[in-house]
Structures are given as C-alpha cells and as structure tokens.
Amino acid sequence: MAAMTTSAGSPHGAPDAPRPFLNRRLAEFGTTIFAEMSALAASTGAINLGQGFPDEDGPEEVREAAVRALRDGRGNQYPPGPGVPELRHAIAAHQRRYGLAVDPDTEVLVTAGATEAIAASLLALLEPGDEVIALEPYYDSYAACIAMAGGRRVPVQLRPEDGAYRLDLDELRDAVTPRTRLLLLNTPHNPTGTVLTRDELTEIARLAVDRNLLVITDEVYEHLVYDAEHLPLAAFPGMRERTVTISSSGKTFAFTGWKVGWVTAPPALVAAVRSAKQYLTYVSAGPLQYAVAEALALPESYYEDLRAELRAKRDLLCTGLAEAGFGVYRPAGTYFVTTDIRPLTGGDTADGFAFCRELPERCQVVAIPNAVFYDDRAAGAPFVRFAFCKRTEVLQEAVARLKGLAAA
Incomplete structure (x- = not known):
C-alpha cells in the first residue's frame, strides 16, 4: 500500500516545512x-x-511631443509589437552615427526600457546551465535575469588601479569555457564609470569570434562620456552578426520613468529576443514612443x-x-x-x-x-x-x- 501523504506532501502524516513562495532561482x-x-x-x-x-x-519639446501624441490618439491602443515605425526608423538613424546600418523593419525592437531588453535577450538566448560572463561589479538586474533564464553567471572583475577601474583581458579569456554562451558587457560601465577602449574592444571582439560567443552590450550611457569615446562593439570586425546592442531613452533624455528602450541586432537575433519579449510586456508606452522618436532627432x-x-x-x-x-x-x-x-x-x-x-x-x-x-x-x-x-x-x-x- 502506498504511503499516505499530508496535503504538504509528507509521508506518514508528518508535516513538511512550508515551501517558500519565491522560486529557488x-x-x-x-x-x-x-x-x-x-x-x-x-x-x-x-x-x-x-x-x-x-x-x-528632460527637454520641454520632448514632453510636448508626448502630450501631442496622447491628444492625437497615437499609441493610446496597442502599438505594433516591434515598436511604432517612427521610433524604429529614428533608432536606425541614430545607429548610423556609429557607422551601423540597421534595418528598422527587421533589426530593431522597442522594449520597456533597457531592463526588459536585457531580460528578454537572456531569456531568449540561454538554455539552463549556459554560462554568462559579466563584468563585475555589475548592475543588479543582470544577476537576476541570468538566474531567471537558468544561466550561470561568471564574473570577471574590473579592478581599481591608478584612480580608475581596469579590465584584465587575460582574466576575461581564462573565464571562457566550453559552456560559455555569451558575454554581457556594459560600456560606459555602471557603477565604475569605466569606458572600454578601442584596444580592449578589439580584443573582446577577437575572443568572441574565436570562441563563437554571442554578446549582449548594454550601452544606455552611450551619450554620457566625458574623457573617452563610446565605441559600439557591433561595429567591430565579426561582431555585427553576433551582437545584441541595447540602449534606451531614459538616461540620455532624462525621462527614466517612461521606460522606452530598444534592441538592435541582426534579424535572427531580434526575432529570438522578440519571442521572449512578447510574453513579458507584449507592448508598452505607445504615445511615449512617438515622443522618443522626436527626441532622437534632436541636433548634435x-x-x-x-x-x-x-x-x-x-x-x-x-x-x-x-x-x-x-x-x-x-x-x-x-x-x-x-x-x-x-x-x-x-x-x-x-x-x-x-x-x-x-x-x-x-x-x-x-x-x-x-x-x-x-x-x-x-x-x-x-x-x-x-x-x-x-x-x-x-x-x-x-x-x-x-x-x-x-x-x-
């Protein structure tokens, strides 16, 4: 005869400790x-x-663009899943400043801020047990999103040296194993303020190509650079086809509450990320997308x-x-x-x-x-x-x- 169990699942009527509500990941x-x-x-x-x-x-004209969109009835109902065309075209135009030609119809995805872009990218691209190398210290959502995707985070520390934080490229190379699926980079880097140099990015690109790694780059601070130059990794040789580039409007235009971010990547990668994103927010911030499109057209x-x-x-x-x-x-x-x-x-x-x-x-x-x-x-x-x-x-x-x- 099978052992009897309580409602808590314990044999012989012995009560189990209550299972935590929050899952173990x-x-x-x-x-x-x-x-x-x-x-x-x-x-x-x-x-x-x-x-x-x-x-x-942020700028008054951008706020007014949002008000105008609301009053004109643009975006008050569900916008298109990839984002409104005006914003997708504005994002593609923005990427051209870096020499990146992006198709607004197949290579751009609008998200609920960069945080959703990171979550959707990791959920889409990771299988349980995949390793993700991230620069430590890292923004706290990285660890949580890797965990939700079932991945294993592998930190590579930026270390303080001579008044700045430095990346040890040998340590980065040594962190890559046969289980490494992708690199998660943040440059300009929060919290240290480090901006990866051309030489460092060249070596990272070479490593990614040699080891056939995907890369997610969080570039939300791309316009907040003072003593260096922001260089998107996707523009380096061999990286266009393996890089998911993420940015957002919040930091650049001082509208952090709007939560309008985006992904740019080759069509197959965008399609993968969109498959996860559609089951998160589906769509968001309809009228605000039109305003961000106008913000991206502001002069240099x-x-x-x-x-x-x-x-x-x-x-x-x-x-x-x-x-x-x-x-x-x-x-x-x-x-x-x-x-x-x-x-x-x-x-x-x-x-x-x-x-x-x-x-x-x-x-x-x-x-x-x-x-x-x-x-x-x-x-x-x-x-x-x-x-x-x-x-x-x-x-x-x-x-x-x-x-x-x-x-x-």
Whole structure:
C-alpha cells in the first residue's frame, strides 16, 4: 500500500516545512538596495545621491511631443509589437552615427526600457546551465535575469588601479569555457564609470569570434562620456552578426520613468529576443514612443550640452568627495562616481553597507554600497557609489554636508 501523504506532501502524516513562495532561482534576490536607500532618504530627509535618476525632466519639446501624441490618439491602443515605425526608423538613424546600418523593419525592437531588453535577450538566448560572463561589479538586474533564464553567471572583475577601474583581458579569456554562451558587457560601465577602449574592444571582439560567443552590450550611457569615446562593439570586425546592442531613452533624455528602450541586432537575433519579449510586456508606452522618436532627432548640440553639463557636475562632486576624505575614482562615463571609504574608516577593511546606512544620519546624504554589485562581496565592501545627475545646487549642498566627515 502506498504511503499516505499530508496535503504538504509528507509521508506518514508528518508535516513538511512550508515551501517558500519565491522560486529557488530568485531566492538570493530580495528587495533591491535602491528601494531600501531611497526609503531611508525619504524617512530622514536626506539628499538622495543613491538611485540614478535625474531630479529634473528632460527637454520641454520632448514632453510636448508626448502630450501631442496622447491628444492625437497615437499609441493610446496597442502599438505594433516591434515598436511604432517612427521610433524604429529614428533608432536606425541614430545607429548610423556609429557607422551601423540597421534595418528598422527587421533589426530593431522597442522594449520597456533597457531592463526588459536585457531580460528578454537572456531569456531568449540561454538554455539552463549556459554560462554568462559579466563584468563585475555589475548592475543588479543582470544577476537576476541570468538566474531567471537558468544561466550561470561568471564574473570577471574590473579592478581599481591608478584612480580608475581596469579590465584584465587575460582574466576575461581564462573565464571562457566550453559552456560559455555569451558575454554581457556594459560600456560606459555602471557603477565604475569605466569606458572600454578601442584596444580592449578589439580584443573582446577577437575572443568572441574565436570562441563563437554571442554578446549582449548594454550601452544606455552611450551619450554620457566625458574623457573617452563610446565605441559600439557591433561595429567591430565579426561582431555585427553576433551582437545584441541595447540602449534606451531614459538616461540620455532624462525621462527614466517612461521606460522606452530598444534592441538592435541582426534579424535572427531580434526575432529570438522578440519571442521572449512578447510574453513579458507584449507592448508598452505607445504615445511615449512617438515622443522618443522626436527626441532622437534632436541636433548634435543637445548631446554636446548634456555632456558639458554632466562633466561639470561630475567634477563638482568628485572634488567635494575628495575634500571630504574619500578616495575617488573619477568616471570617464555614466553619471556615477565610485569612492573608497577606507581613508575615512582608518583601516584596510570597511563595510560599505554599514557606512551607507549610517550616512543619512551623519550627513543627511544617501549613497549606494558597491558590494551589492558583486558576487565577491568582500571585494566590493570598501566602495560606495554616488550619483551626480542632480541639480547643481543639490550637489553643492550634498558636498557641504559631506565635508563634515573630514572633520569627524
């Protein structure tokens, strides 16, 4: 006679421990540090230099384009699955600035921000057990999306050296195994501000071709480059046919809440990503897609002014952080600056989590501990990230508050 089981599935009537609601792939991922620190900012009245969103909206003409689309009834119902034609053509035109010829009908896919683009790409391209090499520290959604796809993440660390973070190409090569399916790159890189050089990208491209790897490149900070040049990997020899390029409007045009991103890739790769994406959001942000199409047509002076403004804010915050006693890694791109807190803690070891949780009470400023972006938490423990995509007067006030640390 078969053993009897309780409703919990235990033989002989013995109760089982309740099964967790969250599946095991996501068990290591709780509430994001961004939610925790933003809540701490709200509860203490601190200046929030943690989460990376601007405190001012983008161009007025782009907002008006969204209003006009709403009033004209464009996008209020389901837009086309790949995205509205106007935006797909604008994205294709945008890629031509890098010498990339993209077919707007077969090689462009509009997504709910870059986050969905990354998730859909990984879900589409990975089989359970496939390895994904990602540059560490990495944006937290990378780890979660790899896990959801059943992949295994393999971190290759960018290491601090001479005031910047560097990629060890030998370490990258050594990380590739027969199980490696793809490389997940982010340049300009969040949180370190590193911009991969032409020589580094050339070697990465050679590795991808030699080992027949796919590459997903997250290029959302492509226009936020100050001391370097943004070079899309897809433009390198042998990479056009194996690269999924991802970007978005949020960082470039300061409309992070709109969540309009995109994928460009060869038709077969776009079709694969679209197969996953259609079961995530299906479509999104219909009227806003028309507005982003107009944003991408802004003159080159818009991008030049954006870079100049953010460069000045970067320099303001970096100078203030150095005066407050932090070790500062001046970013070549993005709108984040990574700092070392060990000069303030007086030792070789430091706890970035504890530091960031105490900082709002000490200085009325919020930052993010970089350890959340590492598998190797000890490697990230001494480092803390600040965002400078805020109004100049807000940054000046934050710098004034942080100077109290040097006097403590």
